[in-house]
Amino acid sequence: MQHKNLGEMHCPIARSLARVGEWWSILILRDALRGRTRFDEFRKSLDIAPNMLSRRLNELVEAGLLERRRYSERPPRDEYILTQRGREFRPVLQALMAWGNHHFAPEGASVMMVDSETGRPVEAVMVDRVTGLPLDDPRFKVVAGPAAPSRTVEEASR
Amino acid sequence: MQHKNLGEMHCPIARSLARVGEWWSILILRDALRGRTRFDEFRKSLDIAPNMLSRRLNELVEAGLLERRRYSERPPRDEYILTQRGREFRPVLQALMAWGNHHFAPEGASVMMVDSETGRPVEAVMVDRVTGLPLDDPRFKVVAGPAAPSRTVEEASR
Numbered sequence: 001m002q003h004k005n006l007g008e009m010h011c012p013i014a015r016s017l018a019r020v021g022e023w024w025s026i027l028i029l030r031d032a033l034r035g036r037t038r039f040d041e042f043r044k045s046l047d048i049a050p051n052m053l054s055r056r057l058n059e060l061v062e063a064g065l066l067e068r069r070r071y072s073e074r075p076p077r078d079e080y081i082l083t084q085r086g087r088e089f090r091p092v093l094q095a096l097m098a099w100g101n102h103h104f105a106p107e108g109a110s111v112m113m114v115d116s117e118t119g120r121p122v123e124a125v126m127v128d129r130v131t132g133l134p135l136d137d138p139r140f141k142v143v144a145g146p147a148a149p150s151r152t153v154e155e156a157s158r
Numbered sequence: 159m160q161h162k163n164l165g166e167m168h169c170p171i172a173r174s175l176a177r178v179g180e181w182w183s184i185l186i187l188r189d190a191l192r193g194r195t196r197f198d199e200f201r202k203s204l205d206i207a208p209n210m211l212s213r214r215l216n217e218l219v220e221a222g223l224l225e226r227r228r229y230s231e232r233p234p235r236d237e238y239i240l241t242q243r244g245r246e247f248r249p250v251l252q253a254l255m256a257w258g259n260h261h262f263a264p265e266g267a268s269v270m271m272v273d274s275e276t277g278r279p280v281e282a283v284m285v286d287r288v289t290g291l292p293l294d295d296p297r298f299k300v301v302a303g304p305a306a307p308s309r310t311v312e313e314a315s316r
Binding site: 010011095108110112114129132 | 164179184222246247250251256260269271280286307
């Protein structure tokens, strides 16, 4: 029920969370982006109960982030392939990885992104593609969009 | 218990989710980044039950994302101020907003980020600060970091 409420909110962040706002779902997407496709691969990687994994995979298929494909008829076995929508979730994971490494890895990073030409750790920053400026630049503002209800207009102008 | 398990994982994404992996917590952070600080402001904005809001605020304070400050002695009232760690969560929300607007706003965006000089919607992309290249560039690889357990080394090299 909470899922539905979130999904009906106008905010794009709330709507996104309605589709992936469970730890397990986000970790499944992480694994999928690292090339995992099969039930057993996810189960071993995540150490997750099979019924929970089934449920989360079904939700991700319903939300259009994964696509189910039969790869064996006998026995019947499916694999789970990222859709375009699922692949485009990657920046969220990149941002979570950068934030987690910065704040919650006091002993040093265990997984990190590096520039393979130099070995230097990547410094992830979100920018506008056209101007190249960081989104923190005061030039960028959060505003009400064309489909905004009146409450959103007030909020965005805060 | 699940929180603890996630936090003990080596993956920085799992560790991040242990701190903020609840919809409400992420929506509270969203509101805090829009300038809200007070219990009643969050409650009205999120339409959340007071006991749930208290619990989530306490967790965010414990995780070091918000700081509690007394602003009135009689009656006793606290406000919740973003810490540096909390402010640095912003790119995650920017990525969620971009993804949500792209995939879950069939009627058009209700909240969006624009370039205030031109009115053009921002095209959010995650880049490496030093080279300016998108993190999708094949030059960037996810690798095991200095604090990696052996299992992570195998995984990162996949």
